[in-house]
Amino acid sequence: MSETKKILVAVGTRPEAIKMAPVILALRQQPWVSVTVLATAQHRQMLDQVMAAFGIQADIDLNLMRPNQSLPELTSRILLGMDEVLRERSYDAVLVQGDTTTVMGVALAAFYRGIPVGHVEAGLRTGDIRNPFPEEMNRVVAGRLSTWHFAPTPSARQNLLSEGFSEQSVHVTGNTVIDALKTVASRDLEVGVALPADKRLVLVTSHRRENFGQPLRDICSAVRELVERHDDIHVLFPVHPNPNVATVVEEILGGNPHVTLTSPLDYLPFVAAMKASYLILSDSGGVQEEAPALGKPVLVLRRETERPEAVAEGVAALVGPDHEAIVREAGRLLTDPASYAQMARGASPYGDGHASERIVSILATGLRA
Numbered sequence: 589m590s591e592t593k594k595i596l597v598a599v600g601t602r603p604e605a606i607k608m609a610p611v612i613l614a615l616r617q618q619p620w621v622s623v624t625v626l627a628t629a630q631h632r633q634m635l636d637q638v639m640a641a642f643g644i645q646a647d648i649d650l651n652l653m654r655p656n657q658s659l660p661e662l663t664s665r666i667l668l669g670m671d672e673v674l675r676e677r678s679y680d681a682v683l684v685q686g687d688t689t690t691v692m693g694v695a696l697a698a699f700y701r702g703i704p705v706g707h708v709e710a711g712l713r714t715g716d717i718r719n720p721f722p723e724e725m726n727r728v729v730a731g732r733l734s735t736w737h738f739a740p741t742p743s744a745r746q747n748l749l750s751e752g753f754s755e756q757s758v759h760v761t762g763n764t765v766i767d768a769l770k771t772v773a774s775r776d777l778e779v780g781v782a783l784p785a786d787k788r789l790v791l792v793t794s795h796r797r798e799n800f801g802q803p804l805r806d807i808c809s810a811v812r813e814l815v816e817r818h819d820d821i822h823v824l825f826p827v828h829p830n831p832n833v834a835t836v837v838e839e840i841l842g843g844n845p846h847v848t849l850t851s852p853l854d855y856l857p858f859v860a861a862m863k864a865s866y867l868i869l870s871d872s873g874g875v876q877e878e879a880p881a882l883g884k885p886v887l888v889l890r891r892e893t894e895r896p897e898a899v900a901e902g903v904a905a906l907v908g909p910d911h912e913a914i915v916r917e918a919g920r921l922l923t924d925p926a927s928y929a930q931m932a933r934g935a936s937p938y939g940d941g942h943a944s945e946r947i948v949s950i951l952a953t954g955l956r957a
């Protein structure tokens with residue numbers, strides 16, 4: 589019988605936990621692996637709610653979040669905290685997911701200790717190192733430090749091959765976000781927020797650093813104009829707790845009777861909100877992947893995307909944080925049924941719901957050889 593392998597799975601933020609949960613649960617089914625779940629807790633409340641939704645508890649919790657944390661302080665705390673963990677215990681592999689500061693910091697800490705890294709959701713690129721900031725650099729750095737690249741799509745794989753990674757190290761697995769979504773989406777879910785039943789629901793989220801300031805103000809003023817122009821819609825906007833987001837959203841949209849601002853929704857209620865919505869406006873990475881899988885048109889509040897597949901399929905459109913473009917494109921979808929039907933036909937270019945199984949099987953081959 590071969591020896592048990594020790595894998596440390598790191599998560600820091602809400603989207604990492606959602607996308608890593610199916611991998612953690614799949615690894616836990618394997619007799620050959622002992623899994624340690626580490627939370628950097630770059631996010632606190634938003635991480636905790638996702639972990640609870642999937643019934644996962646962190647074995648190690650670095651509890652790093654601070655109010656309005658800066659990138660240098662967060663990065664240093666992750667490196668120091670991780671090195672302490674990796675110095676005390678030996679691991680055969682470390683898994684990270686996505687493009688946050690946690691991913692970059694954990695991958696670097698593992699590299700310093702000579703531990704191979706598996707990168708889930710590898711190879712996403714806009715090609716513009718400052719956009720999204722700092723995520724494009726985080727995923728480039730995490731990629732350089734990784735042994736296994738779990739690319740969600742063929743185009744992500746191609747990005748990695750173009751950067752010189754070997755064919756053997758890059759695996760197209762699909763995105764685990766679809767695994768997570770499939771485990772919950774068929775359930776009878778409740779949004780848990782009082783919303784007018786006679787209006788079409790428009791769901792909005794925004795939190796990208798490059799949208800802080802005027803771009804976020806333009807997004808919010810576009811939302812305000814949309815509810816003024818279309819009296820049959822109601823907007824639900826779960827507001828990210830980052831103070832750079834919350835203060836602006838509250839200032840421009842707070843008190844508007846056609847807009848419901850809430851705290852971030854827990855994952856299951858948020859999936860319910862996506863399902864209940866007519867249209868989604870978002871600068872989120874995960875939402876760009878989930879909306880098409882649920883047949884919901886998504887207008888992407890960014891100028892570039894590392895997720896070009898849904899745009900290419902015509903089920904997502906890049907409108908940028910641009911007041912005029914948002915009002916025009918959302919208005920078109922709200923008033924032109926043919927345009928709407930075209931975008932709402934649904935597509936799932938990001939996965940088939942079996943990405944975690946593929947990742948586990950690749951790790952089994954790599955670690956047990």
Ligand code: UD1
Binds near residue numbers: 602631635
């Ligand atoms: C981070 C990621 C971003 C990801 C996003 C997902 C980086 C640099 N950014 O951005 O890539 O898309 O998470 O949501 O890694 N806060 C809370 N409670 C929480 C979470 C955040 O109060 O549960 C507040 C805190 O004041 C915190 C601030 O939000 O300091 C910013 O959190 P941070 O993780 O640094 O950045 P995000 O904007 O959340």
Ligand code: UDP
Binds near residue numbers: 859875
């Ligand atoms: N999400 C959630 N509650 C919310 C908003 C989003 O559970 O109020 C989920 C959403 O379903 C998706 C993930 O959070 O899976 C996306 O996270 P976020 O937008 O914070 O980060 P990104 O994907 O842009 O990195």
